[in-house]
Amino acid sequence: MNFVDFQEVLVNIYVCIKQVPDTEASILVKDGRSINEAAIKWIVSPYDEYAVEEALKLKEKNPGSTVTAVCLGPERVQNALRTALAMGADRAVHVEGNAALDYQNTALALAQVIRADKEFGVIFMGKQAIDDDAYQLHILLAEELAIPAATNVTAFAFENQAVKVEREIDEGAKEMIEMAVPCIVAAAKGLNTPRYASMMGIMKAKKIEIKKITLSEIGIDESQNRIRLLKLSAPAEKPQGRVIPGEAADAVRELVRLLREEAKVI
């Protein structure tokens, strides 16, 4: 890797995002291995929104730097990139493909695209995408790029040419981490409050041309997967419970009795 000096370090900020079904969407299984996309409203994965916001904040503090949003997926994910652009990202790269890549292959694809794009500084991502909930892509990408990574980050600072982050570990405890740039920062809730796109931002985003690279161009497909999805299924629903009638004191006494004698949880 070339030596990246202080001035250049922050020039190219990246943010990797994923398009996922809306948090309120009901998810139905189709053909046992995929989901029915017909009625789904797509959004930018919530943790990735924190990542976009933090990238934009870093850019604002460092004039001259740019934010590039990267997203892998079929044609529809261009909407997610438009959202990032409308929030304030300067450029967008669409890695196009329908392939269901495993985590390692996804990291490999993103690494190739980012490496070939520009000299990268800080790469922001969400700590997990709320569809496959894999909790590992950010670290796999960092390992692929041979750079450090911190996950579950709730505070970020860039001082003295290094990145300092705070990450939540067990209940309330925090780890302070120091990393050189380039590095990957995976955002958690609490890092910031993502901005809404302004009308002007939305208009501006429409005019920006999205750079497109296909998975076949970089030679990555499902045949290299080492994790196979065998089946998707809906979990068993709990039978409807019961409301305990009566005056407050009686209901409470009955509830505690049921928890002890019937449910046996206390």
Next chain:
Amino acid sequence: MANIGLYIELKEGVFKKSNRELLSLARKSGQPVHAVLFCPDVQPYLEELKGIQTVIQVQGADLTYQPDRYARTLAAVIHEFKLDIFCGIFSAQGKDLFPRLAAKAKASLVNDCLAVDLDTRKAIKPVYSGKLLAEYQIDASTALFTIRPNVIAVETTTATKAPEIKTVALDNGELQTKIISVEKSASKKIDLTEAEIIVSGGRAMKGKENFTILEDLAKVLNGGIGASRAAVDAGFASADMQVGQTGKVVNPKLYIACGISGAIQHFVGMKTSKIIVAVNKDPEAPIFKKADYGIVGDLFTIVPLLKKEFKKVLS
């Protein structure tokens, strides 16, 4: 035959209770089990580790958790002991460590497993925030799994054979991702992801100060305290207390939801709780459709009564 490795997580020297779940899963497979511990002395843990083949003790001058160091050490252990499968807890540390290990050991990882078949390397994990379950199979030569706490039944072993103890040295290479300090929480809170009982409050708590009534109840039950997103966003509770889609996924024996309406985003974070109790003023609140037991009433009346009653029966 497959060699099964386990990362036994110690928290400041204390054996995490979820390790027992890993050990139960591994012992059941009938395959040779090798447990890795980073500690200056394995003696205090040997009682827990009966009936397995090897205890691999990692020794070093400074065994403080550093992700790069731990991942490289474990990758070397996997190689040296020819481990085919390696499992850990889906904890804050597990989430940080296992993806690094997967990359360094050229292995594939499935996180947050609810069930693992060690013979076939198949695992079931929640996806879409638990709205669906996915079954994965790992084809890579080394398979890694992290297991969600409180899902595997702990079985006590009748084995008496003490494992063979082997030692390896901690990697002391360069730290790229460097933990410079750890700040402990001022109050000693119970880890929600491992808690057996959780008392949780929603928007109807009306204010931060009112969480003390939940704390009082949780204290009697020796439980943790959670909150809905609405309560966190309103500033009643801190972000680390949030249960749900953009918060923690919890899996206790008993979850008591107080003044929580039961939006899908909250429900997916606690739906695998063994028993869900709802206390809400609104009889139409969706939480009552999902709870095992419910009481329609004002939480400010019900919660103190619950505390009194639990105190009475538990004393």
